[in-house]
Every structure is written in C-alpha cells, then in structure tokens.
Amino acid sequence: MNELKGLIDCHSHTYFSPDSSADPEQMVERAIELGLEAYAITDHCECNRWFGIDYYNAEPNEHDTYDFGKDFERSLDCITKLKERYSDSINLICGVELGQAPQDFDIANKAVGDDRLDLVIGSIHELSNHPDFCFINYNSMLRRNIYMMLEDYFKEILKLCKWGKFDVLGHLTYTLRYIKGDYGINVDHSIYDDLIAECFKVIIQNSKGIEVNTSGLRQKYGNSFPEYKYIKMYHDLGGEIISLGSDAHRVEDLGKGIEECKELVKKAGFKYLAYFKNHNPEFVRID
Numbered sequence: 001m002n003e004l005k006g007l008i009d010c011h012s013h014t015y016f017s018p019d020s021s022a023d024p025e026q027m028v029e030r031a032i033e034l035g036l037e038a039y040a041i042t043d044h045c046e047c048n049r050w051f052g053i054d055y056y057n058a059e060p061n062e063h064d065t066y067d068f069g070k071d072f073e074r075s076l077d078c079i080t081k082l083k084e085r086y087s088d089s090i091n092l093i094c095g096v097e098l099g100q101a102p103q104d105f106d107i108a109n110k111a112v113g114d115d116r117l118d119l120v121i122g123s124i125h126e127l128s129n130h131p132d133f134c135f136i137n138y139n140s141m142l143r144r145n146i147y148m149m150l151e152d153y154f155k156e157i158l159k160l161c162k163w164g165k166f167d168v169l170g171h172l173t174y175t176l177r178y179i180k181g182d183y184g185i186n187v188d189h190s191i192y193d194d195l196i197a198e199c200f201k202v203i204i205q206n207s208k209g210i211e212v213n214t215s216g217l218r219q220k221y222g223n224s225f226p227e228y229k230y231i232k233m234y235h236d237l238g239g240e241i242i243s244l245g246s247d248a249h250r251v252e253d254l255g256k257g258i259e260e261c262k263e264l265v266k267k268a269g270f271k272y273l274a275y276f277k278n279h280n281p282e283f284v285r286i287d
C-alpha cells in the first residue's frame with residue numbers, strides 16, 4: 001500500500017500503556033504496510049506514578065494507574081527486541097511519552113537516561129493534585145477557573161521546557177481536546193500566546209523540537225495539537241525541529257492525519273520533518 005511513503009509517525013502506544021490494548025508487533029507490521037520512513041512506539045510513563053500506589057499514600061480511584069516504572073521497563077525491552085527483529089524492514093524508534101516530568105524530576109532524569117531510548121516526548125496530562133485533563137468535568141467549572149487552569153497548564157509546560165531533557169514537546173494544547181472538543185466550551189486562547197511563545201523560545205534555545213499530534217483531527221476537536229497558528233509561531237520564532245505523531249492507541253489509527261499535518265507543517269514554512277535516533281534529529285525533506 002505504501003500510502004505514507006517517506007513520512008513519519010513518531011507517537012504511538014501499545015498494550016504497555018494502560019489506555020491501549022494494541023499488540024506491538026501488529027503495530028510494527030502496520031507501520032511497514034503504510035510505508036513509513038520512521039515509526040516510533042512511545043508508551044506512557046507518568047513520572048508522578050512511577051512507583052506503586054502505596055509509595056504515594058494515595059487513595060485508589062477509578063482512573064489512576066500506578067507502577068509506570070514497570071511498564072517502562074517492559075515497553076523498552078519489547079521495542080528493543082522488535083528493533084532487532086525488524087531491522088531490515090523498518091526504521092523503528094524506541095521512544096517513551098514521558099508525562100509530568102516537573103512533578104518528579106528525579107524519576108524523569110532516571111527515565112531519560114536509559115540508553116535504549118531514541119526519543120523522549122515530553123507531555124503534561126495533569127497538574128499536581130488534579131486528575132488527568134480527560135477526567136475533569138468542565139461543565140461544573142466556572143469559566144474563570146478554566147482560564148486559571150489553562151494558565152497553570154502552560155506554566156507547567158514552561159517548567160518542562162526549562163528542564164529540557166526531552167526531544168520533542170508532546171501535544172501542546174492537549175487541554176483543548178476536552179474543553180473545546182468534548183465540552184464545546186469556547187475559550188479565548190490568545191491570552192496565552194505570550195506564554196506559549198516563551199515556551200517555544202526555551203525549546204529553540206535548548207535545540208529541542210515540538211511534535212504536531214494528529215489525534216485531534218479524528219476527535220471532536222477537529223484540529224492538530226497544536227493547531228496551525230502555533231506551528232507557524234514556532235516556525236517564525238526560529239524553530240526547526242518538528243515531528244509528526246498520530247498518537248495511535250489502536251492499529252487502525254496508525255498514520256492517521258499524518259498526510260494532512262505534513263501539509264500544515266509545510267504551509268507554516270518547514271521544509272523538513274524530524275525523527276530521532278539516539279536523541280539525534282534525522283531530517284526528512286517534505287517539499
């Protein structure tokens with residue numbers, strides 16, 4: 001089929017992530033079928049829940065899972081073996097989606113130091129003492145509290161950027177998937193533009209990149225994370241390292257939206273996409 005020949009998908013999950021039941025080998029087979037130039041498995045590792053629940057003295061609830069340290073080990077072990085097995089057929093990248101690094105920098109430093117890793121996506125899925133953004137009922141929140149939460153989200157992103165030990169910043173504006181998409185609440189996002197520009201400047205100074213996450217295109221939100229305006233802002237501030245990821249949690253979502261987002265990235269002025277080998281960007285020409 002080779003419908004995505006020369007393109008990359010650098011964000012996907014397998015059954016080593018609590019919210020996916022995808023078989024890693026089937027994911028790799030699908031990536032080969034799509035003709036991807038590079039493909040990354042990036043299972044979740046939430047730094048704030050690296051250990052078991054007892055370590056944190058936390059009350060169990062219906063959505064929080066723990067022991068990501070164990071998932072991390074299992075995922076990397078599996079990807080490393082698949083890399084070897086499929087070395088003749090695909091450029092497989094051993095990655096991780098590292099969540100909430102600013103909530104435990106010791107764990108984050110330990111995780112990113114694992115020499116099996118090619119790629120670290122730095123993400124924020126929740127703020128300290130708050131549930132994951134996907135579990136919040138935004139209808140019960142006052143509008144000004146939503147604005148304050150968003151400000152805290154971008155401040156947390158800035159902390160993550162200043163730490164800077166990731167390769168690409170994951171799905172910036174992920175919060176809008178729920179607030180705008182699922183709850184249909186319109187927020188004036190432009191009030192955060194200065195803060196977002198500051199994040200980009202720090203990323204650029206550290207020679208790191210951002211990802212354009214295509215998952216929002218197949219959700220109610222209907223846009224990439226981040227949307228075009230911020231892709232362009234990153235470009236105009238001097239950003240050069242940009243990656244694409246479907247964030248597929250199922251085999252059938254692999255590569256979805258990659259072609260569309262490549263066009264957005266091109267429109268913003270980029271001539272290359274980047275994927276990572278041993279944390280070094282490799283560039284794929286797109287014009």
Ligand SMILES: [Zn+2]
Pocket residue numbers: 097123125170171
């Ligand atoms: Zn994520």
Ligand SMILES: [Zn+2]
Pocket residue numbers: 011012013097247
């Ligand atoms: Zn993800």
